[in-house]
Amino acid sequence: MRKIAALGALAALAGALSLPSPSLAAPREAPELEVYDIFFRKVNDYGVQLVDWQGYLANPSVELTVRAPRVPGITYPLKVDLHAKHTSRLMLNLPSELTATGATKSFTLTGPYDREVVRLAIHSKQGAGSDELHQWVMRTTDATGARRTQTMPIRVQQDEKTPLRPTIPIEFDYRYDTITGYFSDPGVRKAAEQAVKNWFAFFDLEPFDTVPAGDEVNRLPGNDWQNEVEASNAKPYNGMYVFFRGIQTPYSTGYPTVNGKFHTRNGEPTPYHRSTTMILEYDEQLMKLFTSLKDEDWYKTDLGRYIDVQGLVMHEYGHAVAFHSDWAGMRRYVESRGGDGQDVVDYQGYPVPLDTSYHVPGDEPYWDRLSGQNGGWRHHFPVRRWELTKLTLLIAENAGWKLNRDLTPFLKPSIETASLPEAKSGAAYDQRLKAKGGVPFYDWQVVRGALPEGLTLDRFTGTITGTPAKAGSSTFTVQLRDYDKLSAPVTREYTVSVGG
Secondary structure (H helix, E strand, O other): OHHHHHHHHHHHHHHHHHOOOOOOOOOOOOOOOEEEOOOOOEOOOOOEEEEOOOOOOOOOOEEEEEEOOOOOOOOOOEEEEEEEEOOOOEEEOOOOEEEOOEEEEEEEEOOOOOEEEEEEEEOOOOOOOOOEEEEEEEEEEOOOOOEEEEEEEEEEEOOOOOOOOOOOOEEEEOOOOOOOOHHHOHHHHHHHHHHHHHHHOOEOOOOOOOEOOOOOEEEEOOHHHOOOEEEEOOOOEOOEEEEEEEOOOOOOEEEEOOOOOEEEEOOEEEEEEOEEEEEEOOOOOOOEEEOOOOHHHHHHOOOOOEEEHHHHHHHHHHHHHOOOOOOHHHHHHHHOOOOOOHHHHHHHOOOOOOOOOOOOOOOOOOOOOOOOOOOOOOOOOOOOOOOOOHHHHHHHHHHOOOEOOOOHHHOOOEEOOOOOOOEEOOOOEEEEOOEEOOOOOOEEEEEEEOOOOOEEEOOOOOEEEEOOOOOEEEEEEEEEEOOOOOOOOEEEEEEEEEEO
């Protein structure tokens, strides 16, 4: 009896060990969320792609939709915490936060048909750059406390971003900064000069006829725009001459010099004023200067407490270089409420009027539609540094400036691959179609005809791969769409011959 009882106890113990213990079972996870782009592609595995355009201006954002799979057993609500990770230059649409390691954002999905539209963008990098790889981290917590973490890559294309410099010389004159001495600070001076250069880097200009020393006469205001002083150029120049002066009240701004003289080229008159002025003013009691030019520092700016010199000058100097009634073309643009700015209408989809102070209105729908910014106080993204936008430059063109249309912000999407090489039956084939222009994160599809049997086209990369099954010839049409909802698709026809 004792032996039988012992054997029974051992059998019971073995049975218990073979069954999963509730305390040792794998914890239940929250559902795996799905992320779709504007082409209804599920991007969880591939990730997303951003672009850092040439020059220093607000980059396009990509729009993504986050939702839960429509399967039974999900316990709502689902709390989602996003982190666009690895660089402070990444931004998520409001409400969101900027941090040294990237942007963060939280939202809640309340049911199976709820979804969240998320915009993702990256702040521009000054000068040249190489392609970047960052990470999208998404942490989901369901109503029971179960969790799941998902990641996907964020690629930033910078392969065409090269240093841009003004094509005309720019002379800066600080001799008249006698009231506040703001520009005696090397950081202020460097940030201000860079902001001015960022404007002229987009203009396609040649040097003008030389203006003799002392020939360009201007009048600079004092505090409260009283007690003006007469100024003139200290030396000859054949580009743009910029007077800087700090005052104490009431505001910062810029303006072109109106003295009846315009630049000439080979003796022929041009529509360009020969000099401009930038007046810098800020409340020293309420705000401090922020002058870092490091792009990883831009997020530190707080417009309620710090004056970002580069951003402030970039905005206010815009009045000197274009957004001012002293530019005849801008007067016409304002009088027409943007109706005669055809390039603006083509880009934005509708006229963009300026208000009475020659600003782009601060409310939608007048923000730059690709970047979601307008150079003012309200954007889709957290407000930090005032930036140039593509819309701003297209409007500035009405003042008479010629934009460099070869720069990536102004290129229309196009398929660059002219033809495809022959394939061989039974041999691996790998060819990537190339494109440029528009807003990359392209969508590739075959819209007519068919690829040779055995080959497929990757919608994300434009790569044709596989192993052809048999000899023959196939003609097909490939369609390219860029990440601009208003862009027209472009197509190209190819023929691939498969040899025996």
